[in-house]
Amino acid sequence: MSVAENDLSRIKNSLHGFETRIKGSRFLVTGGAGFIGSWFCDTIISTGGSVVCVDNMSAGSEKNIAHLKNRGKFRLATEDVCKFGTKEKFDYIVHMASMASPPLYQKFPIETLDSGVIGTKRMLELAAKQKVKGFLFTSTSEIYGNPPENMVPTPETYYGYVNPHGPRSMYDESKRCAEAYCYSYWKQKDTPVRIARIFNTYGPRLDAKSQTGYGRALIKFVNLAIKNEPISMYGNGKQTRSFCYITDQVEGLLKLLLTPGLDGEVVNTGSEEEVSINNLIKSIIRLTNSSSKVINTKPAYDITDDPVRRKPDITKAKKILGWEPKVGLEEGLKKTIEWVKETG
Ligand SMILES: NC(=O)c1ccc[n+]([C@@H]2O[C@H](COP(=O)([O-])OP(=O)(O)OC[C@H]3O[C@@H](n4cnc5c(N)ncnc54)[C@H](O)[C@@H]3O)[C@@H](O)[C@H]2O)c1
Incomplete structure (x- = not known):
């Protein structure tokens, strides 16, 4: 079984009880050709639902969804979500379309x-x-900005410390405004909105389009380590992130969307396993048996306001979704490395 097949069956096995809500339901998924979106579409289609995927392919990849195109019940609309209109009827709408990596959102x-x-x-x-x-x-941990020490792990009740006039503001503030729109539609029009504040997620298909170009750090490190090429580290490497494996993330998102009685809720979805970038690179080098050297270079994008620590408080997700990540970083890295080798 390939890594992707294995991961899909892992997600499906975690859904007990939710399959009946997916089967026969019609989903609109924006950003569905991207990393998380394509796993979401995979799960829906293989559980008997149908999907219209709206993606302008600015960061998405045909490779992520090629296997779904001939499965029936899946349709790609290559369009910008800002202009997309339809008369088709849906049971669920999942809005993920966004430029999610710093080099990309700073360019656009x-x-x-x-x-x-x-x-x-x-x-x-x-x-x-x-x-x-x-x-x-799908909101983001970035709406918390750069929280003070006593707000890490960060709970949903923290309002954030965000720069509205800086190189991350286009992403962070657009997500904050989007959350306010979600809140307002829920309050004024009774729209059954649920918000996931996603923390760093990784695994197969992460930045499949450009693993070394606009790619996010983890997958870039894996690709460079496999090729034994130098790995550039920005800053002192002491900044931390908590990486959640894709199968856990998709399970959390589906449970948040499909659990009854959660309209209006905001929930952190991420891993509690915090790691410094320094140690992440060391683990990747060890697991790939690589001879890559770590070098300090000028960042390829503006790292002003880069958060110092990122770790979610997931007490709420545990309580209302009965969800927490199961795949540890070591295991998830091994799977990601295997997938890059399999597909690269
Ligand atoms: N992966 C993470 O670590 C992470 C962390 C926090 C939040 N999120 C959020 O989760 C969602 C999915 O992230 P991802 O990692 O899969 O990113 P991704 O870049 O792989 O996927 C996003 C998709 O949205 C599409 N898109 C962008 N702008 C669009 C537009 N105007 N119209 C139509 N499609 C458009 C892109 O082509 C891409 O396929 C995003 O909303 C992101 O902000 C992700």
């Missing part, structure tokens, strides 16, 4: 703001008009 700041603000309003309007059963918005 206006488009990033638009998909967060205009795209979110458009999808919420569609959800309100169609009276869908559920609307999931």
Whole structure:
């Protein structure tokens, strides 16, 4: 069994009880050709639901969804979410379309703001008009900005410490505004909105389009380590992140969307296993048996306001979803490395 096949069956096995809500339901998934979105679509299709995937392919990859195209019940609409319109009827809308990696959103700041603000309003309007059963918005840990020490692990009740006029603002503030739109549609139009504040997630298909170009750090490190090429580290490497493996993330998102009685809720979805970037690189080098050297280079994008620590408080997810990550970093890294070798 390939890593991807294994991961899909792992997600499906974690869904006990939720399959009946997926089977026969119609999903609209924006950003569905991207990393998390494509796993979401995979799970829906293989559980008997149907998907219209709206993606402008700015960061998504044909490779992520090629296997779904001939399965029936899956349709790709290659369109910008800010302009997408349809008369098709949906049971659930999942809005993930966003430029999610810093080099990409810094290169396209206006488009990033638009998909967060205009795209979110458009999808919420569609959800309100169609009276869908559920609307999931994928927000981010970035809405917390750079929290002080006493706010790490960070709970949903923390309001954030965010720079509205800086190189991360187009992403962070668009997600904050999108959350406010979600809250307002829930309050004013009774739209059944649920918000996931996703923390760093990784695994097969992460930045499949450009693993060394606009790619996010972890997958870039894996690719360079496998090729025994130098690995550039930005800053002193002491900054931390908590990496959640894709199978756990998709399980958490589906449970948040499909558990009854959670309209209006905001939930952190991420791993509690915190690691410094320094130690992450060391683990990747060890697991790939690589001769790569770590070098300090000038960052390829502006790292001003890069958060010092990132670790979620997932007490709420444990309580209301009965969810917590099961795949440890070591195991997830091994799977990711195997997948890169398999597909690269
Ligand atoms: N992966 C993570 O670590 C992480 C962390 C926090 C939040 N998130 C959020 O989860 C969601 C999915 O992230 P991902 O890691 O899969 O990113 P991704 O870049 O792999 O996927 C995002 C997809 O959205 C598409 N897209 C972007 N702008 C669009 C537009 N205007 N119209 C239509 N499609 C558009 C891209 O082409 C891409 O396929 C995003 O909303 C992101 O902000 C991800």
